[in-house]
Structure formats: structure tokens, C-alpha cells
Amino acid sequence: MKVNVLKKSKGFLKVEMEGEGHTFGHLMQDALLEDKTVDWAGYDLPHPLFTKPVITLRMKGESSAEKALERAAKKVHSDTEEFIEKFSAAITAEAEN
Numbered sequence: 001m002k003v004n005v006l007k008k009s010k011g012f013l014k015v016e017m018e019g020e021g022h023t024f025g026h027l028m029q030d031a032l033l034e035d036k037t038v039d040w041a042g043y044d045l046p047h048p049l050f051t052k053p054v055i056t057l058r059m060k061g062e063s064s065a066e067k068a069l070e071r072a073a074k075k076v077h078s079d080t081e082e083f084i085e086k087f088s089a090a091i092t093a094e095a096e097n
Contacts, residue, residue, distance in 0.1 A: 006054065011039075013065035014056045021045065024076075025053035031072035031079075037063035 007014040017024065025043035032041035032055075041057040059065050 008065075011059040011061075011063065011065060012057070013069060014054060015069070016052050016054050018052050020053050021051045022053070025055060027076045027079075028055055028069075028072050031075040032057055032068060034075070035068050035071060037061070038068050 001020055002018040004016040004018065005013070006016055017028075022045055025045060029041055029043045032038050037060055039058045039060045041055070043053045043055045045051075045053050055069070057065050057068060059068060
């Protein structure tokens with residue numbers, strides 16, 4: 001995945017993520033909205049034929065938008081790892097029955 005910064009100012013960030021789609025955009029939006037330092041966050045897929053979602057976020061107070069995006073990415077990664085572990089355990093348990 002390639003990340004392109006489209007717009008950056010104090011407390012505001014807009015990035016484009018090449019090679020991703022609605023699934024990743026929605027996961028990132030949800031993770032950002034769970035962050036109490038984020039005022040608002042959203043994503044858009046400007047063209048249905050190109051996989052380049054645009055994630056936009058605005059921060060509360062003096063919080064860093066870049067740090068919030070990094071925390072959201074780590075949360076998505078952690079949640080994915082947890083799912084893989086639980087799914088693998090369920091498959092193993094099913095195979096043993």
C-alpha cells in the first residue's frame with residue numbers, strides 16, 4: 001500500500017491509500033472514531049474503478065492527526081491478529097471433533 005498525503009494542516013489530515021478499498025477505509029474510519037482525540041473522521045472512495053480511498057480526519061485541541069492515524073492503523077492490525085488467532089483456534093477445535 002502506498003500512502004499519499006493530500007492535505008495537511010494543524011489538526012487536519014487527508015491521505016489517499018493506494019491499493020485499498022471500502023473494507024480498509026471503513027475499518028480505519030471506525031478505529032479513528034473510537035479515538036477520543038479525533039473530532040471527526042471519514043473516508044471516501046472517489047471513483048469506483050480505482051482502489052484509492054481517501055481518509056480525512058480533524059483533531060480536537062492540539063492532538064496530532066498523524067499520531068491518531070498511526071494508532072488507528074495499529075488497532076486495525078491488532079484486531080486482525082486477534083481474529084486470525086480466534087479463527088484458527090475455532091478451526092482446530094472443529095477438526096478435533
